[in-house]
Amino acid sequence: MKRRKFNATLALGSSGIALTSNIPMACAIDTKQNKKKLGIALVGLGQYSTYQLAPALQDTEHCYLAGVVTGTPEKEQIWADKYNLPKANIYDYDNFDTIKDNDAIDIVYVVLPNSMHADFSIRAARAGKHVICEKPMAMNVEECDAIMAACKKEGVKLGMGYRLHSEPYTQEVKRFVREKTFGNVKYISADAAYHSTTDPDQWRLNKSLSGGGALVNMGVYAIQSVIYGTGENPISVSAQEYSTRPDYFKDTDETITAQFEFESGAVGNIMTSHNANVNKLYASCDQGWFELNPANNYGPLKGRTSEGTKISFPHESQQKLQMDDFAKHILFNAPNLAPGEMGKRDMMIVEAIYRSIAEGGKKQELHFEPEYGFSK
């Protein structure tokens, strides 16, 4: 009874505003309202927001760029002009919490250095906004728990910035696994790496801001790959670290390899690095194989299978698909393709990998419920 009353109020408000403006109204959990597009505020206007998310938000169907939050005053006017953003929808880090009063913002997308993910995700939740948190979810599992608890308490949705779950090549891999197109996966190899040479002062190479090096950046893709590439959460991991350019990689990991065991008996093998260019996924099944290469860049991805067929889909912005999927989750109760549990699970694996390295490669047991952090 309470919920129906709340919805009715919202519907009234919604139609009232919809008549006078193209800008959709406040955050709303109701799926029956008139509202078409949810307003997203990007927090952190670095490369990813600038060159991927903001352009993608020009094409999204269920959300749009409604505001920004930046710690760099010069960027405010630039973004206001470029995307025709009202001044009222532009925040800095200090006045960010007042976003709770801004009905034009439904979703806050946290695109900050990793050390700021937890703080801003939690503040966004407390402001009553749905949250998309870029990967890696946070600096550690404890922070992941805090983010999830805040979102739960405030009744807002939480999604990870795992764009690949929304794009068709990865969805095809998940389908192969789910439908056993090539039988059971016996072995999966996934490498995610790029060769970093520029700007030694970038935040990714500063552990206090990033929480780690290649592993928490590209490594998360490789971890994701072996999981959706087998359809299982791992039961153990072992890992090794390599260093050849300590002057450049002063306090973050340069290259890491890790090996996974799965309940089914499948074995996973990953490499991640800031010192080489590799971007692929290969799965050997008992009736064939499939691979993506590239497997996790911004696309177009490419793939092929043991049947001699190419995996091929029309290219669309992965970020567009991802943000629309999250908006559909809010608007239409569509599945959350990358829930907070998925981000936390991956952070638990990241921590286990670092622990294995610290213990000279010793195997670390992992304990997840079979469906924990999964999306089908």
Place this chain on the structure above:
Amino acid sequence: MKRRKFNATLALGSSGIALTSNIPMACAIDTKQNKKKLGIALVGLGQYSTYQLAPALQDTEHCYLAGVVTGTPEKEQIWADKYNLPKANIYDYDNFDTIKDNDAIDIVYVVLPNSMHADFSIRAARAGKHVICEKPMAMNVEECDAIMAACKKEGVKLGMGYRLHSEPYTQEVKRFVREKTFGNVKYISADAAYHSTTDPDQWRLNKSLSGGGALVNMGVYAIQSVIYGTGENPISVSAQEYSTRPDYFKDTDETITAQFEFESGAVGNIMTSHNANVNKLYASCDQGWFELNPANNYGPLKGRTSEGTKISFPHESQQKLQMDDFAKHILFNAPNLAPGEMGKRDMMIVEAIYRSIAEGGKKQELHFEPEYGFSK
């Protein structure tokens, strides 16, 4: 002076026989003689001799199937008939040492279970015959040393049955590395595995005959791949083992992963298994990548590069090329593409991998001279 006299004698003998028979004469180190083809005796008439080596020896240019050595009496007549072998060139394991008196046999190719490699390679050397020893070279490094010492003492040549060094896809990979076609190799991934389900009593699954499981069988290809794929001997290795079918793999390893470091900073990552089908090599360089898939089966192999080109060569029997290369090494002093040192080096790595596994994945340092066991 002594050597010239010896050669002159041989040349005389050679021409004498060459007039009366198509069958070439005895083992000879002289490169100036008339002799065209060296006689090979296959020791051990299992699947590999039956379906690969013997057929290949019908097409070889510098050697031919001159005899066989078998522990199975029924096979003697079958092989004699099929390949028109004189009775005098057919031996069993007991009378094998009398092969020293048989001038028709120049090379003894040891294709026996691994536990018999050292014994028969050493006996072949003592019989004054050149030796090809199948991979893995022996049960342990000590046996490798004994084989090499015997061949050195007797002045006979020793080659490993590493067919890939003679085939064009692998040679192209070695050329890419040597000429830095795609720049420096930063990362190499090599997986060599097949799914074994038949005959649990096969010698490969019996440790006292094989010395190990997947690692000493397919794993040797993966080890080879990361070495010729980087052009370097490794400086360390770490390894892990996985078991899911202990009832079938009673005392041999089912699946092993291992990671290599190289002086250049390159990282190598391998998986080998008797429980999955994978056969590939992928190298990421600072200016591109190349891959073979399949990389080490009997061919035709396939390959491609980051430039969008397919690596493609006409298919020939790899075993034919390999045995001809070894014959050319003897006849014309051509390079030994797979010397005993290469087999010993790989056995040292195999032992280090088993040691790492026994020590819970602890990294094992490796010490090789840069050129040890190499062929360019």
